[in-house]
Amino acid sequence: MTIIVHHLENSRSQRILWMLEELGLPYEIKRYERNKQTMLAPPELKQVHPLGKSPMIEDAGKVIVETGAIVEYLVEKADGKLGPLAHRDSVLRYRQFLHYAEGSMMPPLLLMLVVARIPLFGKKALKRIQPMIDVHLDFVESELASRPWFAGDAITAADIMMSFPLEAARGRAGLDASRPATIAWLAKIHARPAYQAALAKGGPYAYA
Numbered sequence: 001m002t003i004i005v006h007h008l009e010n011s012r013s014q015r016i017l018w019m020l021e022e023l024g025l026p027y028e029i030k031r032y033e034r035n036k037q038t039m040l041a042p043p044e045l046k047q048v049h050p051l052g053k054s055p056m057i058e059d060a061g062k063v064i065v066e067t068g069a070i071v072e073y074l075v076e077k078a079d080g081k082l083g084p085l086a087h088r089d090s091v092l093r094y095r096q097f098l099h100y101a102e103g104s105m106m107p108p109l110l111l112m113l114v115v116a117r118i119p120l121f122g123k124k125a126l127k128r129i130q131p132m133i134d135v136h137l138d139f140v141e142s143e144l145a146s147r148p149w150f151a152g153d154a155i156t157a158a159d160i161m162m163s164f165p166l167e168a169a170r171g172r173a174g175l176d177a178s179r180p181a182t183i184a185w186l187a188k189i190h191a192r193p194a195y196q197a198a199l200a201k202g203g204p205y206a207y208a
Helices: 013-023 043-047 067-077 088-115 121-144 157-172 180-190 193-202
Strands: 003-008 027-032 056-059 062-065
Touching: 003 013, 013 027, 013 067, 013 157, 013 193, 027 193, 056 067, 062 067, 067 088, 067 157, 088 121, 088 157, 121 157, 121 180, 157 180, 180 193
Parallel strands: 003 027
Antiparallel strands: 003 056, 056 062
């Protein structure tokens, strides 16, 4: 059966399209646009799942939400492709970055996005948030300076999970050429044919 991806423009769901392209699994896209004033997801997504969030996928009669859960489901469906590498240390790094992306790195980035829209108070708050983000960017730079991919010598689902927070950081949170290993990693994933195919199918995506 073909997987249905409920894809919201300029969102985390772009990672799911990229992963499906890497895995070579057949899928269909149902695309949703953000509200132009609020930038929130449209109410139609709540007809698929009560949370009304993207990404969501439908497969074999099931609706699956949460990017990390979807990624792990797809690794299993593809018989382990893009899953953890054989070496024990690589397995641990895979698990760490699979969860680190949303659990640790995204919260301060989202906080920055929200407070940046608040007049006066927002500018003061940003000065306190940026150092929090810099801790993460420095950590990521040190990791990518020591090996080509987050888990080890080959691309895994951990790299797919890490793509969105790092793309967001480059656009609005201080990630620049002062962290060359991270910038090189972004250029490397953006050059992959599967990434380019996902962009062509997914529609507008401001972070690539």
